[in-house]
Amino acid sequence: MREVVGTSSLTDQVVAAIRAAVLDGELVAGELYSAYGLAERLNVSRTPVREALLRLAEAGMVRFERNRGFRVLKRDPREVVEVFHLRLLLEVPAAGLAARHADAALVAALTDELDAMRAMAATGDDARFMHHDRRFHHHLLLAGGNARLAATVDGLRDTTTTLGTSTAGRSRTLDEIVAEHEPVLRAVIARDPEGAMRALRTHIAHTAELLLAQLTAETGVPLTPRQTELLD
C-alpha cells in the first residue's frame, strides 16, 4: 500500500488507496482490519481514514463492526448481476435519449474517447483504456439529460471496479471492447435511438456475461435462474 501524498483532500486519497489495496489483494475480502492500523500504514491520522471508510461503507464495499474493526466485504456474483441489471435499466434508455438529441459536441467527445481507447488498446495500457471507456459512457449518459443518472452509473462502475472484476485482457481483448462501442457511436451519429439502445444493450449484456462466467468459475458460486433473468 503506497503512502498517501498529493494535493487533493486526504480523505479522497485514502479512498483511492484503499480501493487500490483491495484490488492488489493487500486487503483481503472477508478479513477484519482496523482503522488505527490502516492510518499507521498510510501515515495519516485516523480521521481521514475513518471518513474514507465511512464513504466506502455507504458504497457497500466495507462494513464497520463496532469495537471490532471493519470488514472488507466479499465480492459476490449476485452483486455483479445486480449492478449490471441496474446498468441495463439506466444506460440503455439514456443512450436512446442521447442519440435522439445528439449534437456535434457529443459526437466529437465520443469520437475522441473511442480514438483514445484504440490508442490504449494498441499499447496495451489497461488502466488508461478503462479510463476512456468510462468517459465514453459518461458523455453518453450526460447527453441523455439526467445528470443524476450519470452519477448513479458512475457509482455502479466504482463498485464493479472495486470488486476487482474486469474482462479487459482476459475473456476479451481491448480491441473487441472497442469494436462493441463502435455501433453505439455510429447510432449516435445517425441519431438512431433504437440502434443506440440495441448496441449499448448488447455491449453491457456481453460484458456482464463474460464477467459472470469468470466470477462463477473463480468463486464456484452458481447463479440462480432468478438472477440470470435480471440480465435478459
Place this chain on the structure above:
Amino acid sequence: MREVVGTSSLTDQVVAAIRAAVLDGELVAGELYSAYGLAERLNVSRTPVREALLRLAEAGMVRFERNRGFRVLKRDPREVVEVFHLRLLLEVPAAGLAARHADAALVAALTDELDAMRAMAATGDDARFMHHDRRFHHHLLLAGGNARLAATVDGLRDTTTTLGTSTAGRSRTLDEIVAEHEPVLRAVIARDPEGAMRALRTHIAHTAELLLAQLTAETGVPLTPRQTELLD
C-alpha cells in the same frame, strides 16, 4: 431543532435532525452554515455532525465549501424530474419482475401495508401514511430480486422527502394515493407483470406530475421540453 438523545448512532440521529431542520425551514436552502454552530445547537461534538454532513453531501443535499462552511443546496424542479425519471426506469421493471414471481408472502406484505395506508388515511396521519407507502414500494422492489435496486430507490425517496416535496394532502388526498396503489396490488395478485408495470408507471408518473406542478408554481422555474421528455 431538537437536541439529540437516544440510543442509536449519534451520526444517524444528527442526519435525521438535519433533514428535519431543513424540512422545518430552520436550515434554509442556499444559506451557508458551519459544522461548529450546528454541533453547538444540537449539543453534540463536531465529529458526528461532520460525519452526518459528509453523508448528506454524498446524497447531494449539502455541499462543503472549504474553510467557509457548508451550504444547503436549493431544491430544484430539475432534481425532481431526474429523481422521478430514475424511479420510472427502476421501479417499473422491478414491479414487473415482482408480479411474475409473486408469492403469498409478498401479497400478504403488500396487503398489510395498503391496509395500514387506508387506516392512516382515515385518521389523516400523513407521516405514518408515507411510512407505509414507502414500505409498500420497498416490498415490491425487493420482490423484484435486486436488493441494490431497492436500496437505490430508497435513496431517491430520501432525496425527494428532503426536498420537502410531498403531494399528500395538497394536490392529492391520501385516499387518492391509496386508490393508485390498488391496481398495483391487484396485478401482483393476478401475477400480471404487464398490468403491474402499467399501474405503477401510472402512479409514479402521476406523482411526478403533481409534484412538478407544485414546485414550478412555487419556485417559478419552468421545465424545458428536454426535462419533460424524461418522464414520458
Place this chain on the structure above:
DNA sequence: GACTCGCATGTGACATGCTACTCGTCAAGC
C-alpha cells in the same frame, strides 16, 4: 477436562486540539 469469570487488549464512536485557509472589515494612503 469443562466451565466460569475477570482482566488486558484493541476497537469504533465521539470529543477536542490545532492549523492553514477564506473573507469581511477597516484604517491608511492616494
Place this chain on the structure above:
DNA sequence: GCTTGACGAGTAGCATGTCACATGCGAGTC
C-alpha cells in the same frame, strides 16, 4: 471618494485524546 493591504474572526480539514464496549485468554473452580 476610492483603492489597498493588514488583520482578525471564523471555517473545514486533519490530528489526537478519551470512553465504553467486544473479544480472547488464562487463572481459578468443580
